[in-house]
Amino acid sequence: MTDAPAGPPDSLVVGMPHPGLRPWVDRYLGYREHAARPLVRRQAAGAFVVLILGWGDPLDVVDPRCATRGAYRVDSFVAGTFDGYCHTRTVGVGTGVELLLTPPAARRILGLPLRELTNRAVDVAQLPGGWLTRLRDRLAEASDWPRRFALLDAALAARLGAAEPVDPRLDRAWQRLTDTDGRIGVATLAAELGWSRRHLSVLFHREVGLPPKTTARLLRFQRAYATATAPGTGVDRAGWAVLAARCGYFDQSHLIRDFHEFAGARPTELLVTGSHPSNPG
Template sequence: MDGVLTEAVVGLPDPRLRPYVDRYLGYREYAARPLVRREVAGAFVVLILGWGAPLDVTDPRAAGRGAYGVNAFVAGPFDGYCATRTVGAGAGVQVLLTPPAARRLLGLPLGELANRAVPVDRLGRWLERLRDELAGLADWPGRFARLDAALAGRLALAGPVDRRLLRAWRLLDGSGGGVGVAALADETGWSRRHFAVVFRREFGLLPKTVARLLRFQRAYATLGRELITAPAGGAGQLGAARAGWAELAARCGYYDQSHLIREFREFAGATPAAMAQGSHSSNPR
């Protein structure tokens, strides 16, 4: 095989960090020839602290948004799919952050990071030092414990996110994108326009776009679970085994099957049926 994930270890953060960090993923991989993956869009921020073979991260909509020859970077949130390319042996830890968590940990408005991949050396020496410390440790439990300590220490020094924005985020996220912008603005006490401007500045994307991404993430995760549990015969028989894409669309809050397919094309670069035949994305399902 051209690309092999030789090791993948999931770590759960300290319980005090769970509101901010869902999980850690430690990985090792080897690619004998250039390995390209498509990474789906998402209303989250990805922190990669890696060592070994570097990657190129590219956004097909604008080359200048990417990062090239890096093994430690921050990406997103993205409202379109992007791609990574690597060759050789690499290792590292992937950390998925909600926008409020990333806003606190990184100490800058996510409007400066939206639809961009940025090497960590542009975001503060603490991330570079942390990457080097992780590379020098002997095992994944030790690396995850060091991540716990570093992130908890950073949060202790960081200022809080505006409580009105945080409540709006929690309502939007908790509803899977089902709460309208007008209702969210009312919760903050701001006008709809002011709310949208501040939300985008602090969390990177407009609230309406985040709502679409949250709905897509639910559909993408559902597709992944159903592929795992699909009966013998493979992903190509998923539609026959389930009620089909129209039923998936209805479950996930889309108007119809066409709406679902359009969103997948925009955010994943492929239709659900094409992805059911085999996805190269490393983003979570």
């Protein structure tokens, strides 16, 4: 049996969270798709946390570097920050909602240090408290997407309201990294926060999931990836060098190495074969 090409889902419904949640959650993405044959998608790495709450046929999340870090035969899972690409594989009818969370948001919503989820996909049933499983069941029972998005609003607002605060300097560190697309040096960032470089690296790694230097690389890659795959971009051979310079890479070969490491393909190959469009820009 051959794998089916990674086409778009049969239907997508985008929901905007309540304005009070916008700093934490970018959007809700409801989906339904049917795959008569095994459907495989490449998932590019990224400095974000993916939460899937589904109630259709199960899927596999496979990390080619380490099989035990994946999740198998699950309909709902959390994938922490990954510093390498992985694959999803499913067959049948999949229905659910996808949320992309910044690491600071995921740290508060999930209520655990994100290092526990680094380079891992975990069935939500294995997470403490069981609240995500109960939320998934309520979403499945809801009659339409507006009601589902309202349930998500209420559940996430409650989690954020009850969450213990994280050191605000970690939020500042994250914001500085994202504002600069990862171009700020770790030593400079630590000095701005009044921490040693080691203290910043250890705390950031524990709470956010990856060291600040790796996070900076992923943020730079995300910008390049989003730019290259935007509709109508049409990046040609000369354009890759321009893109590399625009996104803060030393040269084009540096950009190509990051694409190979974080997306599993050279940029030109990626645009031909495709990958999952969850990587935010």
